[in-house]
Structures are given as C-alpha cells and as structure tokens.
Amino acid sequence: MDAVVHLLMDMSDPFGADQRLFAELRAAQERDGRRRHLVFTTGISSYGRTGVPLMDENTPGNPDSPIAFRFQLEKELAATGLAHTVVRPGFMYGGTATTSMTGQWFAAAQAGHPVFYGDTEKRWSWVHVDDLAQAYVRILDNPAIVDGETFVVADEQRLRALDVQYAAVRAAGHTGEISLESTEAGGMMQMAADQDELVTSAKARRLLGWTPRHASPTDAIDVHYRAWKAAQPTN
Template identity: 50%
Template sequence: MKVLVLGATGYAGFHVARALRQEGHTVLGLTRDAAGTRAQELVVEEIHPVEGRLSDPDSYRTALEEADAVVCAALDMDDPLGSDRKLFQTLREAEQHTGRSRHLVFTTGITFLTTTREVWDETTPPAPDNPLYVRAQAEQDLAASGMPHTIVRPSFIYGGSARSSKSAQWFTDARNGHSAFYGDVTKRYSWVHVDDLAAAYVAILERPEVADGNIFMFGDEHQPKLLSVQQACLRVAGYTGDITFQSAQSGGMLESCADRDELVTSEKAQKLLGWSPRHPGILEDTLTYYAAWDRARPAG
C-alpha cells in the first residue's frame, strides 16, 4: 500500500510514517522543507519527502492521487478548519479524477470534549463553547462526507523525541531552571506512548473495512495526576528547584481548556482493532524518556 502522511515531520506524524514503512508500506511524507534536517530524517527511515503545506492542496495533490490511503497528523494553526475542509475537498476531487477512493485516517484529540463523564469514550459529546471545537466540526464534516475514514483521538502523547509533548516542556524547564504548574493540582490525564499510537494507525490501515466510519480513543490504563508526572520529569532532568503554581488562564488557551481530568478508555480500539498499549506508562520509565528527548535535541 502507498500511504501519504500529512504532518510527517511532526511529533506523532513522524512515528506514524516510520511505523507504516516498517510494516512494508510505501510512505510519502508531507513536509514544509524537503531539504530540511527533519525531512532528511524521513529519508533515513525510507520515507519519501513531499514538499508542501496542508493549507495548499495543490502542493500535495499529486502525491494524494498516487496514494492508496492518507493519514492526517497535521494541524494548520492559522486556519485549522479551513485547511481540513480543503483536504476533504481534495480527496473528493481525487476520487472523481482517478475513479477510486482513499481511506483517510484523521487525527483530532480529546480536549474539545465535555466533562459530562469521569472517563471519556467515543460517545462523549464535544463542547460547543470550547475554543478547540473546530476539531469537532472537522470530524462532523468528515462523517457527513461519506468518504472512507477513521478518526483518531489520542490522549496526551509521550516518548521518543517528545518534541511537542508536555514532557518536553518540563525537560526544557529543568534546563532553564524554573517550572510552573497551571491550574488544578488534582487533575489527571490519560497518556499514550508515541509508538503505541503509531501502531494504532497501522492497525487501522490493516483493517480499513473494520475501522471505516469509526472514532477511536487511544490511551493506556494509567491515570496519574498531572502534577506527579511533572515532578517526575523534572526530577530525572536534574531539577531541584520549586514549582510555581499559577492559574490555568495564565498558561494560555490550551492550559485553560485542559484544566480538568482528561481520562479515556480504549476499550473500543482493543475490541475492534486488537490494539493495546505495550509501554509501561510515563511514570514507570521516565528516565528513559528524558534520555530519548535529550538525545533527539538539535546540536547546540
């Protein structure tokens, strides 16, 4: 199978692209700079860089028409819903032009959901007043399109290079000599290792007929307090200072939106896809995750 991965140089997207290649698929990876360092890392992993942007469908149209399936692990922060809709339209046009459809694995998240339940599953409704509600709107547009698709909602990601993860922020805090915790000190999150998440995409594309039209939540069974995770990350990074406690609002929009328990069950993914997390959890091997982040940092 030939798979186009949008966001292949991002945190999750890179691991997804690599996992698909390791399963023997031909993988095309969208990147803003095909000559850049991150794109060259794709080449090392036998992934073919395609220079372009999610906001510019013409830049990836040819690659999409060549592909049998598409993974979207990218988010256009300038126009998230607009770029997602352009992607959906481009898929429809490709189907009309080539006479065949492509299964889209579309990535959103969990922070736009409501707090109506203690543990969230795929039926937990979105919150219309949430600033991230545009992700729910994209899901709704995709479901209404009738195109073959699967929606992936990861919990908080950790492991590997860490890149855009919360753990990377705390490792960086330790280097900088100060760290803050935002909001409710009792809140708990679900987490998923980036390689376990990548395995989920592989499982979906191995059985697209089972996954078609479904939403899946991905997280492990551990539900640690966020403060405990932050403390562990700081400790293994050598931080001996204090943590300052600030309001969620002072941390910005994302901290405000996630200032609550964000716990998921992956029972549906386990049942339909045979997926289960294989890593021991972010608190069980934090030193290893710190070492991986440290080694992945650019020189200088």
C-alpha cells in the same frame, strides 16, 4: 497513495487547514475515482469539561471547549463521504516528544522555570507514541472494516498531571519547585486541557486488538528524557 494519515494541527488556521485537506481528498477522488482512506487525528482534549468520569467515543464534547471545533471537523469529515477513521489519542509521550506536554516540561526544567498551568488535581490519560503508532498500523491493515469508526487510544493509568510533571522535571535534573499559574497564561492548549481527561480504550482493544505495551509515562521517565534530549539541536 492509498491512505493519508493526519497527525497535526495547523495553529495558524486549525479549522480551515483541515477543511482544505478534506476538499483536496474529495477532488482527488473525483478525478480518478479512488477512495483514499483518511486517518484523522483529533485528541481527548477536544471533549472539554464534560463532567463524565470516564469518557469514550460516544461521550458528547463540551461546545465551550477552546478546541471544540475539532469535533465539528469530525462531523464535517463524516459528511464528505470520504473513507475515514477518527483517532482521539490521550496525551502523548515517548520518542523525541518534540511537541508533547512532556517535551515542554523537559525544556522548561532545563531552562530552570517549570510551570504548571491550572487545576493541580486534574488527571489525564496518556499514550506512548509507539503504542499509538500500532493503533494506526492496525487501522491501515484493515481500513474497510473501520471505515467511519472513531477510536479513543490511551492507556489505563489515572495519573495526576502535576505528578507526571514532577517526575519529568526531576528526570531533567530540576530539583526546585514548579511554579503554578493560570491556564490563561499558558495559552489555548493549556486552557483546553484544564480538567480531568480520563478515557477508556475498550473499543480499540475490542475492534483493533490494540494493547499498549507501555504502562505509563512515569515508568521510564529517565529513558523518555534521554530520548527527548538526544533529539534536541546541538548548535
């Protein structure tokens, strides 16, 4: 292989699993001398509560974030000497949306118990999964040019998360209210995202020539719901 694209977080061992990935790639490089390019995905929730109105690749993360360790992993990756690029996506939507926030909202709406966790005024930056895929393609088209670089990848919308959830549950046929609960009730990932997470992708636009084709998650929410629904098990 010429490249490895990292796209998930192992919830059973989120820090150690990625360290093992780095070690495996270094061992392979030592065996045959080939530099395989690792595209390492973290995410904008890794920043935590920064107080910065519009974050970019140079914004320092808050060490108190529940997933601040992902920024530590980025630093460890840089120290390995592996060829790599870091991608920090916004909140993803579109496609099957199996593990996305919108997918969770669709499922909760169908079950009749949609819940919103934490600050009702928080705003998040989003990215359609197809637009995100294009960023990976552009990175892998010219990996040497972006070796060691980090890219934030998200659209330019500034939507309230609660407004997006209302659109999602209505698309799923839920006409009632959304319950409000603390982030602690929602677990680690809800706690990690309980603040404004607004970013700029100016660097990705400039260096990758990346431009999102999808404007926001609410523009075609019915389409996104149908795609998620079609992917659900039938038995």
